[in-house]
Amino acid sequence: MALAPTVSMPSHGAHRKPEIRDRLNLQEGKIAIRGSTKGNGFLPYRDPFRYNIGVLKGSLHGFDVNLFYGLNRAASDILDDEIVYRANRIEDKALLLARGVSGYVEHLRELEGNPPDVIHAHDYHAIPAAVLAKQKLEALDRKPALVLTIHLLSEKRVSWNYLGERWCGIENRSHPIYLQGRKRESTHREMLRAAKFKLESFGAMEAHVLASVSQSYLKDEVLKHIGPCCDGKAAFHWNGCDWDSDEMLKETLARFGDNIRNTLGITEIRRYDLRKYFLTKAIGNLRPEEPILDPGKVAETISNLKGEPFIGGGRIEPFSEDGPMALMTGRLTEQKGVDVLFKSIPDVSDRVPDARFVLLLLPLEEDLNLTIKFAKLTRKYRRSVRIIFGKVLSIYPLAHLAADIFVCPSKWEPFGIMALEAMATGNPVVATETGGLKEIVVDAARNLQSGTGLLVPKNDHESLANAITSLLAVMRASEILQKVGKIETREMEKIADCVSESILRKALIEERDYGEKLRENAVHRVESAFRWSRVIDMIISLYEKAISLANLP
Numbered sequence: 001m002a003l004a005p006t007v008s009m010p011s012h013g014a015h016r017k018p019e020i021r022d023r024l025n026l027q028e029g030k031i032a033i034r035g036s037t038k039g040n041g042f043l044p045y046r047d048p049f050r051y052n053i054g055v056l057k058g059s060l061h062g063f064d065v066n067l068f069y070g071l072n073r074a075a076s077d078i079l080d081d082e083i084v085y086r087a088n089r090i091e092d093k094a095l096l097l098a099r100g101v102s103g104y105v106e107h108l109r110e111l112e113g114n115p116p117d118v119i120h121a122h123d124y125h126a127i128p129a130a131v132l133a134k135q136k137l138e139a140l141d142r143k144p145a146l147v148l149t150i151h152l153l154s155e156k157r158v159s160w161n162y163l164g165e166r167w168c169g170i171e172n173r174s175h176p177i178y179l180q181g182r183k184r185e186s187t188h189r190e191m192l193r194a195a196k197f198k199l200e201s202f203g204a205m206e207a208h209v210l211a212s213v214s215q216s217y218l219k220d221e222v223l224k225h226i227g228p229c230c231d232g233k234a235a236f237h238w239n240g241c242d243w244d245s246d247e248m249l250k251e252t253l254a255r256f257g258d259n260i261r262n263t264l265g266i267t268e269i270r271r272y273d274l275r276k277y278f279l280t281k282a283i284g285n286l287r288p289e290e291p292i293l294d295p296g297k298v299a300e301t302i303s304n305l306k307g308e309p310f311i312g313g314g315r316i317e318p319f320s321e322d323g324p325m326a327l328m329t330g331r332l333t334e335q336k337g338v339d340v341l342f343k344s345i346p347d348v349s350d351r352v353p354d355a356r357f358v359l360l361l362l363p364l365e366e367d368l369n370l371t372i373k374f375a376k377l378t379r380k381y382r383r384s385v386r387i388i389f390g391k392v393l394s395i396y397p398l399a400h401l402a403a404d405i406f407v408c409p410s411k412w413e414p415f416g417i418m419a420l421e422a423m424a425t426g427n428p429v430v431a432t433e434t435g436g437l438k439e440i441v442v443d444a445a446r447n448l449q450s451g452t453g454l455l456v457p458k459n460d461h462e463s464l465a466n467a468i469t470s471l472l473a474v475m476r477a478s479e480i481l482q483k484v485g486k487i488e489t490r491e492m493e494k495i496a497d498c499v500s501e502s503i504l505r506k507a508l509i510e511e512r513d514y515g516e517k518l519r520e521n522a523v524h525r526v527e528s529a530f531r532w533s534r535v536i537d538m539i540i541s542l543y544e545k546a547i548s549l550a551n552l553p
Contacts, residue, residue: 001039001386002519003552004064004114005063005064006063006064006065006066006116007063007064007065008065008066008068008097008100008101008104008129008468009065009066009067009068009082009097010054010067010068010069010078010093010096010097011067011068011069011078011079011080012078012079012081012082012084012201012243013055013081013082014067015056015067015069015080016080021058021373024058024059024060024065024067025058025059026056026057026058026065026067027056027057027058028054028056029054029055029056029057029066029102030107031054031104031107031110032052032053032054032071033051033053033054033055033099033100033102033103033104034050034051034052035051035099035103036048036049036050036051036052037049037051037095037166037167038165038166038167039161039166039167040161041297042526046091046092047355048337049074050072050074051070051072051074051075051096051099052070052071052072053068053069053070053071053077053079053096053099053100053103054068054069054071054077054516055067055068055069055074055100055104056069056122057392060317066094066104067141068097068100068101072537078092078093078096078363078441079096079097079100079354081093082282082294082295083294083296083365085364086365087365090125091158091162093123093125094124094126094127094128094129094168095128095162095167095168095169095465097125097126097128097129098129098132098168098169098170099128099168099169100248101129101130101133101242102129102133102136103170104134105133105136105137106136106272112480114139114233115119115137115142115144116137117144117145117545117547118144118145118146118147118543118547119133119134119146119147120147120148120149120539120543121146121147121149121203121207122148122151123146123149123152123154123197123432124150124154124156124200124203125149127148127200127202127203127206128168128169128170128188130148130203130206130436131146131163131170131188131202131203132168132169132170134146134395135170135171135175135188137171138175143550144208144550145208145209145543145546145549145550146206146208146209146546146548146550147207147208147209147211147212147542147543147546148200148203148204148206148207148209148210148211148213149211149212149237150200150204150210150211150222150266150414151212151213151415152414153200153221153222153223153414154199154200155198155200155365156198156199156200157196157197157198157199158197158199158202159436160172160189160192161260163188163192163202164188164189166326166507168317171188172187172188172189173187173188174186175187175188176189177205177206178208178229178233178549178552179205179229179230180228180229180232181232181403182253182553183549188206191205192204193248198220198225198420199227200225200226201226201227204226204230205229205230205231207230207233207546208233208545208546208547208549208550209233209234209235209542209546209549210222210226210230210233210234210235211234211235211237211542212236212414213236213237213238213239213414213415213436214238214415214435214439215415215434215439216434216435216436216438216439217236217239217413217414217415217435217436217490218234218235220435221412221414221435222234223337233545233549234301235541235542235545236532236538237531237535237538237539237542238415238434238436238439238529238535238538239415239417239420239436239530239535240420240530240531240532240535241417241420241421241424241526241530241531241532242531242532243357243421243424243425243526244424245401245424245425245426245523248397248400248401248425249401251397251545252268252274252397252398252401256277256282256398259277259281260274263277263281264277266275267287270482271402271426272322272479272482272483273366274398274401274402275322275325275402275403275404276322277402278318278325278358278393278395278398278399278402279318279321279322279323279325279356279358279402280318280319280320280321280322281318282316282318282395282398283318283319283358283386283388283395284316284317284318285318286315286388286392286394286395290314290388290390290391290392290393290394290451291315291388291389291391291392292390292391292392292393293363293390293458294363294364294365294393294394295390296365297368298364298365298368298371299314299366301363301368301371301372302314302363302371302390305375305389305435305540306435307379308379308382309378309379309386310375310378310379314388314389314390315388316387316388318386319356319386321354322354322356323354323355323356323384323477324352324354324355324356324404324475324476325355325356325357325358325402325403325404325405326348326355326356326357326358326403326404326405326406326430326468326472327358327359327360327397327400327403327406327407327408327422327427328341328357328358328359328360328361328406328407328408329359329360329361329396329407329418329421330361330418331361331362331364332361332362332363332364332367332370332371332374332389333364333367333370334367334370334411335410335411335412335413336361336368336408336409336410336411336463337408337409337411337432337458337459338359338361338374339373339374339452339460340409340411340458340460340461340464341359341407341409341461341464341494342374342377342385343379343380343461343463344409344461344462344464344465345357345384345385346370346381346469347461347462347465347482348465348467348468348469348472349381349383349384349497351469351474352469352498352552354473355384355468355472356385356386357384357385357386357407358387358388358399358403359380359385359386359387359388360372360392360396360399361374361386361387361388361389362389362390362391363389363390366412366551371389373391374387374456375387378523381499389447395525397425400421400422400425400427401425401426402539403422403425403427403535404427404471404472404473404475404479405429405453405468405471405472406418406419406427406428406429406453406477407426407429407430407431407464407468408422408429408430408431408432408437408441409430409431409432409458409464410431410432410434410435410437410458411432411434411436411458411459412434412435412458413432413434413435413436414435414436415433415435415436415440416435416437416440416480417438419437419440419441419528420440423440423441423452423522423523423525423526424452424522424523424526425523426519426520426522426523427522428444428452428453428454428471428474428475428515428518428522429441429453429454429520429522430450430453430454430456430458430464430467430468430471431433431453431454431455432453432455432456432457432458432459432464433456433457433458437455438455440525440530441453441454441455442521442525443455444501444504444507444518445501445503445504448503448504448507450521450525451518451521452518452521452522453471453522454467454470454471454501454504454524466500466501467500467501469498469499469500470499470501470504471518472498472500473495473496473498473499474499474504474508474515474518475515475518476495476515477492477495477508477512477513477514477515478512478513478514478515478516479515487512491504492509492512495508496508496509517530529538
């Protein structure tokens with residue numbers, strides 16, 4: 001199948017940034033999409049309003065890009081909001097994206113564009129736009145295939161007042177759908193009622209293929225939420241990772257190499273040298289604009305954090321000494337299990353006193369209570385923990401190349417791209433056995449030869465502490481061999497005692513450099529299973545299935 005993809009999305013204010021305009025080569029579109037919402041507001045905070053939407057056209061890596069932005073104040077306040085998922089604004093963005101995409105489809109002929117054969121929507125925000133685009137194309141005697149990928153369930157409920165003509169713009173028409181293994185006719189409003197007003201269920205019923213980003217999440221979460229009506233058209237495709245460890249190391253050394261050599265007084269830089277520099281220097285020496293934070297409450301809260309190790313402005317003091325390092329990254333939500341990690345830290349520190357935990361987390365406005373909570377705990381465990389809240393692009397690759405292990409204590413995880421990034425940079429991963437994580441990480445306690453880390457039960461801080469301690473011990477043995485070429489028997493016994501899993505302990509005793517095998521396995525697994533070329537093949541097969549269903553007689 002030949003692909004000529006176009007990505008359509010709200011601008012989120014990106015068009016106001018010169019570097020993004022240049023990178024995407026954004027050009028003003030030829031159309032303006034005007035209209036108004038009508039009737040009673042679908043939520044208490046939203047009254048009817050007039051909108052005027054513009055389209056900026058660009059391209060990136062062979063993809064065409066359509067950015068929908070506001071040409072009047074009402075539309076701009078919504079579509080151009082830099083906070084992508086601002087609470088009490090997501091529904092607004094979804095409805096204006098639907099109106100924008102609808103207008104774009106109606107003007108395809110004068111824009112000299114080709115009607116799409118496949119519409120691929122991602123998560124609930126895109127469902128109104130995708131269903132409306134499908135409806136508009138069907139009115140032109142086209143048969144577009146609709147694929148819906150659910151990355152993370154929201155369980156969002158909506159009314160027909162929101163989805164229908166007054167707001168999002170979907171007309172209540174009789175149309176063909178594919179459910180329970182057969183084609184049938186139904187109206188959109190009937191489908192919403194059958195979905196019990198759950199937006200994701202409605203989108204799944206309207207779609208020709210329902211997908212998620214791991215087989216486990218699809219089976220254990222998505223289909224349980226949506227119901228058995230979509231079993232026959234359910235599939236999955238993984239996410240991918242394009243991180244190249246060698247290229248990242250080359251760029252990191254070009255940026256930090258001279259400073260590392262001068263600071264540490266060395267000539268050859270090894271991974272443990274990157275770690276020492278990162279822990280004792282780099283995390284305390286960010287760029288002036290870092291950490292990068294969402295404006296408003298988030299930036300204000302983070303900037304005001306004080307008390308060791310926080311020094312104001314979102315910055316932290318570096319560690320005074322080096323030590324084995326566990327890294328965690330991701331959004332700061334209840335889902336990610338940061339609380340479970342903190343419960344494990346005292347136990348790990350008792351057994352590995354010089355262990356260092358570094359958390360690079362993205363705080364969200366609706367979860368600022370978690371930011372305050374974990375800042376307080378960081379002060380309590382300041383000898384072993386550092387959190388940087390916000391984006392730190394200058395040291396993000398260095399953090400991964402410097403770490404000994406990576407930790408994913410998620411309570412649920414549809415996929416877990418942070419685990420891929422960690423493995424691509426040679427980090428064995430401790431992860432909870434949930435969702436996509438159990439498809440990404442190969443548990444070394446069950447498969448020594450191809451293991452890439454350890455899997456533990458979710459919400460179990462004791463098992464998490466044991467796994468972290470075990471992997472840190474395994475990696476310490478490899479580091480000692482790299483530094484001095486051998487490990488004395490007494491020291492080896494002390495290291496092995498920290499490994500809780502008997503199979504892993506035996507492997508370490510027999511192969512003292514087993515940590516390097518874990519690193520190699522991690523990189524190889526990403527290379528062999530999770531490159532985008534492999535993922536694209538999975539997605540194309542879904543498109544082919546959706547097209548065949550869309551064209552059933």
